[in-house]
Amino acid sequence: MERIPVLRMGNFLLVTIQVDMHDQLALQLQDDLTNAIERNGAKGVLIDISALEMVDSFIGRMLSDISAMGRILDCATVLVGMQPAVAITLVELGLSLPGIATALNVERGMSLLRGKLSNLDDHDANER
Amino acid sequence: MASSGMIATVLKQRAGELNAQWLKDLSTSNAVSAQGRITPDELEQQSRQFLQLLSAAAQVRNPADLKSPEARPLREFLEGLSRSRAQQGFSSGETASFIFSFKRPLFDALRTESGKDAALLADEVWAATELLDTLGLHTVSTFQKAREELINRQQQEMLELSTPVGTLDSARTQIVMESLLQKIVDTGSEIAIIDITGVPTVDTLVAQHLLKTVTALRLMGAECIISGIRPQIAQTIVHLGVDLQGVTTKANLADALALALKRSGYKITH
Numbered sequence: 001m002e003r004i005p006v007l008r009m010g011n012f013l014l015v016t017i018q019v020d021m022h023d024q025l026a027l028q029l030q031d032d033l034t035n036a037i038e039r040n041g042a043k044g045v046l047i048d049i050s051a052l053e054m055v056d057s058f059i060g061r062m063l064s065d066i067s068a069m070g071r072i073l074d075c076a077t078v079l080v081g082m083q084p085a086v087a088i089t090l091v092e093l094g095l096s097l098p099g100i101a102t103a104l105n106v107e108r109g110m111s112l113l114r115g116k117l118s119n120l121d122d123h124d125a126n127e128r
Numbered sequence: 129m130a131s132s133g134m135i136a137t138v139l140k141q142r143a144g145e146l147n148a149q150w151l152k153d154l155s156t157s158n159a160v161s162a163q164g165r166i167t168p169d170e171l172e173q174q175s176r177q178f179l180q181l182l183s184a185a186a187q188v189r190n191p192a193d194l195k196s197p198e199a200r201p202l203r204e205f206l207e208g209l210s211r212s213r214a215q216q217g218f219s220s221g222e223t224a225s226f227i228f229s230f231k232r233p234l235f236d237a238l239r240t241e242s243g244k245d246a247a248l249l250a251d252e253v254w255a256a257t258e259l260l261d262t263l264g265l266h267t268v269s270t271f272q273k274a275r276e277e278l279i280n281r282q283q284q285e286m287l288e289l290s291t292p293v294g295t296l297d298s299a300r301t302q303i304v305m306e307s308l309l310q311k312i313v314d315t316g317s318e319i320a321i322i323d324i325t326g327v328p329t330v331d332t333l334v335a336q337h338l339l340k341t342v343t344a345l346r347l348m349g350a351e352c353i354i355s356g357i358r359p360q361i362a363q364t365i366v367h368l369g370v371d372l373q374g375v376t377t378k379a380n381l382a383d384a385l386a387l388a389l390k391r392s393g394y395k396i397t398h
Contacts, residue, residue, distance in 0.1 A: 080349060084309030087344035102349035104316055109349070 004029045006036045011043040012113060013075075018051045026062040033066060037073045043120075044113040045070055048106055050081025060095040067100045076116045077101065080109035134252050135259065138237045139183035147179055149233035157229060165216045174209060178230075181205050182263075194266055206263060210271035214278060223271050227264040231257065301337040308341065312350050319388045320345055323381045325356030335370040342375050351391070352376070355384035 002025060007014040013036055015029070033045065047066070052059075067077040080103045082090075090097065101116070103109035139146070151172055181202040188198040206227075213223040234256050242249040308320060322338065324330075330338070342352045355378040357365075365372060378384040389396060 079347075082348045084306065084313060084344070084348065087309060087347040088305070088340075090347055091340045091344045096343045097347060102347055104312070104318065104349040108318070 003032065006032050008036070008040050008042070011041075011117065012110075013037065013040065013042045013045045014048070015045065016048040016051070020054065021052065021059045021062075023058055026059055030062060030066055030069070034069050034073065037070060037075045042075050043117050044076045044078070046078050046080060046106065046109050046113060048080050048109075049086070050083065050105070052086060053083060055086050055089055057093050057095065060090050060093055060097070064095065064097050064100065067097070071099075076113060078103055078109040078112050080104065080106055134238065134241060134248075135234075135256055136183070136186040138234070138241050139179065139186050142237050142241075143179055143183060146230075146233045146237055147176055149236065150175055150179075150230055153229050153232055154226070157225070165218065174226075175230075177205060178202075178209075178227075194262060202263075203266065206267050207270045210267045211274040214271050214274035220268050220271050220275075224264045224268045227260060227267055231260055234260070298333045298337060301334050301341075305337060305341040305344070309344055309348065312345065312348055317350060319351045319353065319391060321353045321355060321381070321384045321388060323356045323384065324354065324361070325358075325381065327356075327361065328358070330361050330364060332368050332370070335365055335368060339370060339372065339375070353378055353384045353387060355379070355381050 002019070004015060004017055004019070004025065006029075007016075013033070015033065017029075019025070036042065037045065045066075047063070049063075063079060067079075070077040078101045079097075082102065101112060103112050154171060154175065155168065185199045185202045193199060194203045209226075210223050213226075235253055238252045238256060239249060242252060304322075308322075311317070312320060322341070324338075338354065342354070345352045353376045354372075357377060357379075376387070378387060386396065
């Protein structure tokens, strides 16, 4: 079955969506990703959707859901490289994805994740 | 047309002579080479090409019939010529006189060729006039068309580039939104400033569009600052119940720019 690979990079997981998403694929990704977060103890997930040219409300919700699930599993999610057309579609669908961190490209997304992580570390250190 | 035979002969046999004479005329008449918009080399190349094509077309049949397939290279050359003249900012008169100025050398050559036969010369001159007039008029009409295309394109570009000054209708807001998002992708900018100082009023639709733009920008990973909101617009926005919470607003462009620089990690020093 077709799957979207979830790559591990140190503390982070990297997901690059290169194909057109259909509903089954999206559900599979949700499943794989949450499992991978648990298995690897990942602290951050970076989802690159720069190749994604079309979204529907289902995919939009899936993106939002993945981020919410990540939060519960103590893992920050950053969505990078959204195309203008996709952004406009999501906004028109009323899916403004509140609470999801975004970045223009993978590089900036990575530095955002690292920033988040070091903030968390500082926070933990203060609590101790 | 029987008389086109002589024009063809003249064009063929006296090509070098005609070209030299024509170039001399062109360089003295300021209408064509005005203000150095076109170099003498270019002019020479164009006149040579024109002569060749005209001569080639005249050998086969009456070149004044521009629709014939034989005249096609000539027609295309004229169209190309007037298009480039239009872009270089020549007037239609200047463009046409490039063709018309060929009359003199051609008439001279015809006179030499026809010797003492006045009736023949009159016929030939008439045929030559007709021919060059047709070519010249065709150049002018193509020139007009090229100018119109240029104006249309400029209008389109203006529409795309226009910062919102004057009324913001929803069509314009849509264009602003789309070109802004595309620019973010192209330049990789992290912060966009939308300055609406020049906008007198907004309606619900436009306010919604602004809000959508801000959200779309956030989704793409960029930030947006809106500056220059007039008191009137602030009142309208609140009365319309549009929620601008979570959107950074600044009183003027300078403040917005200062904030943008600060967020990018730059500092203004005196």
